[in-house]
Amino acid sequence: MSPTHEIKTAQEFMAAIGDPRRMRILEILTQQQASATEMAKMIEESPQTTQYHVKVLEKAGLIELVETREVRGALEKFYRAVAEQFILSEKIGEAPDMDTMALDWAGEWLRLGRLEAEISDERAVLNVNAQGIRCDTDTAREFANGPLTEVNKSYRDYNRSEGDIYMLVTALFRIPRGTTMPEKPEALFTSARDFPGEIEFAQGEE
Numbered sequence: 001m002s003p004t005h006e007i008k009t010a011q012e013f014m015a016a017i018g019d020p021r022r023m024r025i026l027e028i029l030t031q032q033q034a035s036a037t038e039m040a041k042m043i044e045e046s047p048q049t050t051q052y053h054v055k056v057l058e059k060a061g062l063i064e065l066v067e068t069r070e071v072r073g074a075l076e077k078f079y080r081a082v083a084e085q086f087i088l089s090e091k092i093g094e095a096p097d098m099d100t101m102a103l104d105w106a107g108e109w110l111r112l113g114r115l116e117a118e119i120s121d122e123r124a125v126l127n128v129n130a131q132g133i134r135c136d137t138d139t140a141r142e143f144a145n146g147p148l149t150e151v152n153k154s155y156r157d158y159n160r161s162e163g164d165i166y167m168l169v170t171a172l173f174r175i176p177r178g179t180t181m182p183e184k185p186e187a188l189f190t191s192a193r194d195f196p197g198e199i200e201f202a203q204g205e206e
């Protein structure tokens with residue numbers, strides 16, 4: 001293990017601070033080696049979610065696999081941080097791809113929501129929507145600084161001191177010219193469990 005590791009890339013930066021649980025895992029692994037199963041107990045999180053965060057940190061090069069051994073009849077991987085201390089490079093603050101980092105940050109939360117939906121017994125995703133509008137840059141900026149900002153402010157009014165954490169991720173960005181949008185984008189996110197009965201497919205005429 002090195003004494004220090006300089007975080008220079010957006011990927012490393014988002015892996016380190018994108019979720020408080022990853023920061024906690026990183027802190028643990030600077031002190032000791034541990035498996036995802038052990039860390040799940042330490043951070044009081046499910047093994048599946050913990051394994052996801054471990055993979056993100058490993059892919060970013062912030063932690064590394066140091067040992068694989070058999071534990072109760074199954075092989076477990078043990079990890080350690082690559083350094084005792086992490087230093088944020090000045091290059092991060094000067095990075096020209098701040099928009100990319102912002103979308104990566106939103107993407108991290110969306111991927112975590114997908115994982116929770118897969119392992120949860122309850123419906124974890126309460127609302128998903130994607131809509132495309134055609135307008136000029138000034139109009140898009142007006143919407144982002146007006147109605148979209150008010151939605152985020154209103155959401156914070158529902159904050160309580162206890163309970164689970166529900167994430168609201170909003171992003172407004174331009175897509176490449178010439179991209180064909182479906183007439184009803186929200187239909188792409190409709191789940192089969194929302195239908196009251198079986199789905200019937202229309203038979204084409206012969």
